[in-house]
Amino acid sequence: MTNKQLNINQVQAIDFVKYSGVSGDFNPVHTVPEVAQKNGHSQPIAHGMYIMGLATKALEEWYSKHHLLKFEVRFLSPTYAGDMLTITEKSNTEIKVGYFQGIIEVTDSQKQVKLKGNYELKRD
Amino acid sequence: MKEEFTHYYQSFEIERGKIKSFAKVLGLKNPIYYDKEEAQRMGYRDVVAPPTFPTVIDFCNDNDFYQLFSRLHLNPEKVLHGEQSYEYLEPICAGDTITGTVTLERMDEKRNMKFYHLKTIYRNQFKQISVISNSTLIQIP
Numbered sequence: 001m002t003n004k005q006l007n008i009n010q011v012q013a014i015d016f017v018k019y020s021g022v023s024g025d026f027n028p029v030h031t032v033p034e035v036a037q038k039n040g041h042s043q044p045i046a047h048g049m050y051i052m053g054l055a056t057k058a059l060e061e062w063y064s065k066h067h068l069l070k071f072e073v074r075f076l077s078p079t080y081a082g083d084m085l086t087i088t089e090k091s092n093t094e095i096k097v098g099y100f101q102g103i104i105e106v107t108d109s110q111k112q113v114k115l116k117g118n119y120e121l122k123r124d
Numbered sequence: 125m126k127e128e129f130t131h132y133y134q135s136f137e138i139e140r141g142k143i144k145s146f147a148k149v150l151g152l153k154n155p156i157y158y159d160k161e162e163a164q165r166m167g168y169r170d171v172v173a174p175p176t177f178p179t180v181i182d183f184c185n186d187n188d189f190y191q192l193f194s195r196l197h198l199n200p201e202k203v204l205h206g207e208q209s210y211e212y213l214e215p216i217c218a219g220d221t222i223t224g225t226v227t228l229e230r231m232d233e234k235r236n237m238k239f240y241h242l243k244t245i246y247r248n249q250f251k252q253i254s255v256i257s258n259s260t261l262i263q264i265p
Contacts, residue, residue, distance in 0.1 A: 015149075018149045019149055019150075021145075021149075022142075022145045022146045022148075022149045022180070023146070023179050023180055023183055023184075024180060024182075024183030024184035024185075024188070025179065025183045025189070026183075027200050027201070028201070029200075029201050035201060038201075039201055039202070047205075048204075048205035048208065049176055049179045049205070049208070050150075052176050052208060053150040053174070053175075053176045054150060054151070056150070056152070056174065056175045056176055057150055057151055057152055057153075060152060060153070060154055061153070064154070067212075068175050068210075068212055069211070069212055070209065070210065070211045070212065071175060071209065071210050072207070072208070072209030072210075072258075073207065073208055073209070074206065074207045075204070075205055075206060075207070075208070
């Protein structure tokens with residue numbers, strides 16, 4: 001494990017509303033409690049793409065002098081309002097001069113993994 | 125199983141304000157998303173779309189993602205986003221006009237769930253491929 005970690009402020013239902021608005025993804029499972037409950041969730045779930053977006057925020061803060069060549073993620077469990085998310089870099093390897101590959105994870109305070117991702121970066 | 129399925133997003137104009145509000149909601153701090161001069165100083169044509177911005181092209185589109193769902197007979201409430209990857213070849217900047225073509229690469233079934241593997245190629249007004257996206261959608265019973 002590397003020492004890179006970013007804590008995200010507790011995500012709130014309003015964040016899912018805002019993300020619906022800016023992304024255009026108005027699937028009510030993200031915003032309407034009754035729809036979420038009908039589909040087996042205790043409350044609305046975050047858009048996977050919102051969590052992926054938060055992961056890019058971490059990459060950007062850690063690697064401001066680099067740009068992303070590739071980012072691939074798996075969404076492993078739903079994120080709910082109230083979850084405290086931590087983004088952790090699990091590995092980072094320079095595969096050739098100026099090119100890096102790494103693994104990151106987004107977890108909640110119970111250490112449940114929400115997202116696992118691989119990235120490739122190039123130094124500018 | 126190979127499926128013949130293609131969905132064309134309507135060509136989409138990338139707006140500065142849309143980039144700014146998207147970046148803001150994600151809490152992104154890089155000024156290249158907010159400030160044209162700063163973006164140009166870094167060698168871009170205009171403010172740059174953040175890495176996950178292609179999703180906006182899919183959802184804010186006249187031929188949006190939900191039309192794709194309905195063409196695949198998918199109920200959005202029963203679909204999970206399993207995997208997503210983006211490969212970045214050219215930056216997407218404000219002022220660009222982006223087209224997106226989605227193909228269903230593969231569909232398989234496991235334990236009552238259907239897995240749709242979709243590939244989207246986004247091209248800019250210079251006919252360059254900007255981004256290649258691969259998504260796995262999971263239809264749950």
